[in-house]
Each structure stands twice: as C-alpha cells, then as structure tokens.
Amino acid sequence: MSNIEQTLSIIKPDAVERNLENEIKTIFKNNGFKILKEKKLKLEKTDAEQFYKVHETKPFYSDLCGYLSSGPIIVMILEKENAIKLNRDLMGATDPAKADDGTIRKLFGKSIDKNSVHGSDSPENAKIEIDFFFNN
Numbered sequence: 577m578s579n580i581e582q583t584l585s586i587i588k589p590d591a592v593e594r595n596l597e598n599e600i601k602t603i604f605k606n607n608g609f610k611i612l613k614e615k616k617l618k619l620e621k622t623d624a625e626q627f628y629k630v631h632e633t634k635p636f637y638s639d640l641c642g643y644l645s646s647g648p649i650i651v652m653i654l655e656k657e658n659a660i661k662l663n664r665d666l667m668g669a670t671d672p673a674k675a676d677d678g679t680i681r682k683l684f685g686k687s688i689d690k691n692s693v694h695g696s697d698s699p700e701n702a703k704i705e706i707d708f709f710f711n712n
Contacts, residue, residue: 581659582612583696584705589647590690592616597650600693603680604654607666613710614652621645627708630701636689643689651709660702663695 585604587597601611619627624641631637654663668679672691675682685691696702 578657580655580657581699581702582653582655582706583659583663583702584694584709585652585654585663586644586694587650587652588690588692588694589643589649590686591684591692592648592650594684596684596692600680600684601652603666603683604652604663607656607662609654609656609659609663612653612655614650615709616648616650617709618648619645627705639689653706653710660696660699664697667693667695 587600591597591600604611621641624644625632628637628640628644631640656662666680668675668681668685670681670691671688672681672685675685680693681691684693696705
C-alpha cells in the first residue's frame with residue numbers, strides 16, 4: 577500500500593541569495609522526490625505573517641516573518657511516498673549545528689533562523705501551505 581504524499585518545501589532567502597537552489601533541488605531529486613510545481617517569489621511581510629500564523633504566539637514570530645520576507649524564496653510542491661517525514665529527515669534539525677551530516681541544513685544552513693529550507697510538518701499543514709502558495 578503506497579502512501580504518496582505532497583509536501584511544501586521553501587528554499588529560504590539565505591539559500592537563494594547564495595545561489596543554492598539548484599544544489600538543493602538536486603538533493604531532493606537524488607532522494608526520489610518529484611518537484612511537481614515551483615515558483616520564485618518575494619513575500620510581503622504581511623504574507624509571511626499569514627503563512628507563519630501558527631507560530632504567532634512564539635517569541636521568534638516577528639523575526640521569522642521578517643526573515644522570510646527579506647528576499648526572494650522558491651516554493652515547491654514535492655511528491656514522494658511518505659514525503660512529509662522523509663523531507664523533514666532530509667532537511668535535518670532546525671539548528672544546523674545539531675543537524676545530521678548530509679542533511680540540507682547541515683550542508684547549507686547558517687543559523688537556527690537562516691537554516692535554508694522549510695518543509696511542512698504534517699499532512700494538514702502541507703495542504704494549508706500548498707494552498708497558500710499555489711491555489712490562491
């Protein structure tokens with residue numbers, strides 16, 4: 577029984593600014609992910625606030641929104657069996673210093689804030705996040 581899922585992936589401003597998008601996309605493809613759709617865009621801070629609304633009570637919320645809207649990002653819909661969990665494993669820990677070797681954040685992340693990539697954390701959030709960028 578296969579469990580093909582879709583998940584949202586964002587290549588964040590720090591990685592786009594360093595021209596890492598092709599390297600990161602290659603890592604996804606080499607790990608069996610299909611990139612179904614992608615687009616490059618620049619979020620307004622109000623859009624970032626809407627996107628990260630789930631975190632609005634947390635102390636890092638304002639910085640997170642400011643950062644995500646600080647430069648161009650690339651949003652992608654990735655598809656694969658168990659895509660949500662496997663993408664999170666491939667991204668690595670939020671803090672690049674604690675991420676496992678070979679993960680995207682270990683390879684490219686600069687800090688806990690500038691950690692190069694975002695991925696949906698649940699099937700419910702994947703749907704909400706994909707709709708946010710691709711169905712509005």
